[in-house]
Amino acid sequence: MRVMGVDPGLTRCGLALIETAPGRAVTALDVDVVRTSADEPLERRLRAVHEVADEWMAVHRPDVVAIERVFAQNQVSTAMGTAQAAGVVAMAAAYRDIPVAFHTPSEVKAAVTGSGRADKKQMTLMITRILGLQKPPSPADAADALALAVCHSWRAPMQGRVAALDAQVSRSRAGFQAKVVKGRAAAATEAADAGRARGGTGSADQERARAAARAMARTKGVRW
Amino acid sequence: MRVMGVDPGLTRCGLALIETAPGRAVTALDVDVVRTSADEPLERRLRAVHEVADEWMAVHRPDVVAIERVFAQNQVSTAMGTAQAAGVVAMAAAYRDIPVAFHTPSEVKAAVTGSGRADKKQMTLMITRILGLQKPPSPADAADALALAVCHSWRAPMQGRVAALDAQVSRSRAGFQAKVVKGRAAAATEAADAGRARGGTGSADQERARAAARAMARTKGVRW
Known part of the structure; x- marks a missing residue:
C-alpha cells in the first residue's frame, strides 16, 4: 500500500510517500516541502499548495492520503x-x-515514538531509524509528513480490525434480536391458540402462556 | 463590475452575484446556497463546495470574489x-x-446597515431594501452572501482611493528625501571646497559649513 503523508501549512507544507509491506515494514519513496511566501495573497498560496499536492497524487497514485488534523x-x-x-x-x-x-499530532507521536508527548528531536530520531534513512529528514515538516504516513500505515490495519469486530458484533446482536422477536411472536401465537382451543377459559394454559411471554420479555431485555 | 459574494460554510455556503453601477447602485443577479451533509467525509464536502463555486465563476465571470473572513x-x-x-x-x-x-462580518454589517453590530434581522431587512428585492432572501446565508458582495462594491472604491492617496504620499516623501540627501551632499561639498580654498584653516568658513550641515541634518530629521 502507498501512503501519502501530509504535514499541512502555508509557509511550509510537508509531503511524503511511503510504501508499506505486510507487518510493520515501511519504505520512504519520496519527500518534499512546498514553500509559499507570506507576501503572496492567501488564495495564491493555497493554489500553490494544491498544485504540488495534486501533482504528487497524479504521479505517485497513493492508495490513501493521511493528513494531520x-x-x-x-x-x-x-x-x-x-x-x-x-x-x-x-x-x-x-x-x-x-x-x-486525519490523525492528530499526538496519535502520530504515539504511533512513531510510543509517547503522545514526544518532542521534535525524538520524532526525527525515530522516523530516521524506522525508515532506515542515512540522515535525519530536514526540515521538520518533511519528518512530520513521513511520520504521518508511518502512523497511518500502522494504525489503519488496527482501525480496520476494530471496524471488522464492530461489524461482527452488530451482526450478532441483530441476529440475536431477530431470534428474540421471532420467539416472542411464536410464544404469543401459541398462547392465543391454547386459549382458543380451550374455549378461552383454560386458566392453567393461559398462565403458562403468560409465563412464556414474561420469560421472552426478560430475554429481550438483555443487553450486551 | 460584477462582484461575487461568498458566505462560506460546509453545511450551507451562500453564493451571490451582483452588478454594480457608478455611484452606489447595485443589482442582484443570482443567489444560491450550496448544502452538504455532515454525514459526508470532510474532503467530499469541500469538493462539493468547490465544484459549485467554480461552476459559478465559470458561468458568471465575476470581476472579483468577496469572501467573509x-x-x-x-x-x-x-x-x-x-x-x-x-x-x-x-x-x-x-x-x-x-x-x-476578504471582509470581516463587522465590516459587512457596517457597510450595509451603518452599524457593525447589526443583528441578522436588520441585515436581511437592509439588504432587501438596498437591492429592491420583492421578498427577503432566505436562508440567512443567501442574504449574507448578497451583503458581502454589496459591502465589497461599496468599500472597494474607497479602498482604491485610500491606496491611491497612500501611493501619492509615498512618492512625495521619496521626492522630498531625495532633495534632502542632494542638499546635504551639496552643502558638505561646498564646506569641504571652502576649507581647501583657505588652506584648511579658515575657522569662520568651517563654522559656516558645520552650521549648514547641522541645518541639513535638522531638515532631514523632519517627518510627516
Whole structure:
C-alpha cells in the first residue's frame, strides 16, 4: 500500500510517500516541502499548495492520503491557514477518489515514538531509524509528513480490525434480536391458540402462556 | 463590475452575484446556497463546495470574489470547516486569476446597515431594501452572501482611493528625501571646497559649513 503523508501549512507544507509491506515494514519513496511566501495573497498560496499536492497524487497514485488534523486552539494566528492548506489537499484527494484519513499530532507521536508527548528531536530520531534513512529528514515538516504516513500505515490495519469486530458484533446482536422477536411472536401465537382451543377459559394454559411471554420479555431485555 | 459574494460554510455556503453601477447602485443577479451533509467525509464536502463555486465563476465571470473572513475565535467547533470552505473558494478564484477580497462580518454589517453590530434581522431587512428585492432572501446565508458582495462594491472604491492617496504620499516623501540627501551632499561639498580654498584653516568658513550641515541634518530629521 502507498501512503501519502501530509504535514499541512502555508509557509511550509510537508509531503511524503511511503510504501508499506505486510507487518510493520515501511519504505520512504519520496519527500518534499512546498514553500509559499507570506507576501503572496492567501488564495495564491493555497493554489500553490494544491498544485504540488495534486501533482504528487497524479504521479505517485497513493492508495490513501493521511493528513494531520488541525485544531483551532493551537497557534490561533496560523491555525486557519494551516487548516485551509489541509483542506485543499484533502479536496484534491476527493477529486481523485483517494480516501483521506486525519490523525492528530499526538496519535502520530504515539504511533512513531510510543509517547503522545514526544518532542521534535525524538520524532526525527525515530522516523530516521524506522525508515532506515542515512540522515535525519530536514526540515521538520518533511519528518512530520513521513511520520504521518508511518502512523497511518500502522494504525489503519488496527482501525480496520476494530471496524471488522464492530461489524461482527452488530451482526450478532441483530441476529440475536431477530431470534428474540421471532420467539416472542411464536410464544404469543401459541398462547392465543391454547386459549382458543380451550374455549378461552383454560386458566392453567393461559398462565403458562403468560409465563412464556414474561420469560421472552426478560430475554429481550438483555443487553450486551 | 460584477462582484461575487461568498458566505462560506460546509453545511450551507451562500453564493451571490451582483452588478454594480457608478455611484452606489447595485443589482442582484443570482443567489444560491450550496448544502452538504455532515454525514459526508470532510474532503467530499469541500469538493462539493468547490465544484459549485467554480461552476459559478465559470458561468458568471465575476470581476472579483468577496469572501467573509473567518476567525478561529468564533464558534470553534465549525470555524475550521468554515475556513476550509472559504479556502477552496478562494483557491478556485486564484486558478481563474480572479482577485479575492476578504471582509470581516463587522465590516459587512457596517457597510450595509451603518452599524457593525447589526443583528441578522436588520441585515436581511437592509439588504432587501438596498437591492429592491420583492421578498427577503432566505436562508440567512443567501442574504449574507448578497451583503458581502454589496459591502465589497461599496468599500472597494474607497479602498482604491485610500491606496491611491497612500501611493501619492509615498512618492512625495521619496521626492522630498531625495532633495534632502542632494542638499546635504551639496552643502558638505561646498564646506569641504571652502576649507581647501583657505588652506584648511579658515575657522569662520568651517563654522559656516558645520552650521549648514547641522541645518541639513535638522531638515532631514523632519517627518510627516
